[in-house]
Amino acid sequence: MPKALVCYYSVTHNTEKMAVRIAEVLRAEGLEVELKKVGETAVDDLLRYDCLLFGSPTYYGSMAWPIKKLLDESVKFHGKLRGRVGGAFSSSANVGGGNETTILDILNAFLIHGMVVRGDYRGDHYGPVSIGRPDKRALANCEGYAKNVAALVKKLFP
Numbered sequence: 701m702p703k704a705l706v707c708y709y710s711v712t713h714n715t716e717k718m719a720v721r722i723a724e725v726l727r728a729e730g731l732e733v734e735l736k737k738v739g740e741t742a743v744d745d746l747l748r749y750d751c752l753l754f755g756s757p758t759y760y761g762s763m764a765w766p767i768k769k770l771l772d773e774s775v776k777f778h779g780k781l782r783g784r785v786g787g788a789f790s791s792s793a794n795v796g797g798g799n800e801t802t803i804l805d806i807l808n809a810f811l812i813h814g815m816v817v818r819g820d821y822r823g824d825h826y827g828p829v830s831i832g833r834p835d836k837r838a839l840a841n842c843e844g845y846a847k848n849v850a851a852l853v854k855k856l857f858p
Contacts (some may be wrong), residue, residue, distance in 0.1 A: 706757035729850035758792035786810030
């Protein structure tokens with residue numbers, strides 16, 4: 701069974717709510733899922749998963765420092781995460797608050813690792829976003845995203 705890590709940082713619980721919903725759907729789609737706060741995730745843990753999904757609030761247009769720190773530490777695995785599935789999700793306080801730049805910063809690190817990233821031609825193209833507390837729209841996008849990611853993971857890791 702493919703393994704996924706949903707790793708997140710959240711102070712206001714907004715990103716956490718998104719992470720929980722994504723993890724629930726991945727499990728329902730047949731993946732083995734670990735849901736972890738970034739502080740509970742050691743860099744060596746990353747090698748144990750077929751799929752890494754990182755969630756972060758937007759701080760100054762980018763990811764929170766604990767997520768950035770974990771990604772910076774992952775440089776020692778350069779090339780060893782190649783072919784695994786990566787994805788990101790984010791929350792911010794405002795429309796135009798930097799959700800897309802936050803997600804793209806996380807995805808850039810995953811792409812440099814050689815990971816496979818899935819976009820979406822509808823809705824939140826790069827990954828789910830929430831403005832403040834996740835509403836019905838944001839949670840629906842988390843669900844759709846998780847289903848699409850699960851389908852890709854199952855194709856790559858049958």
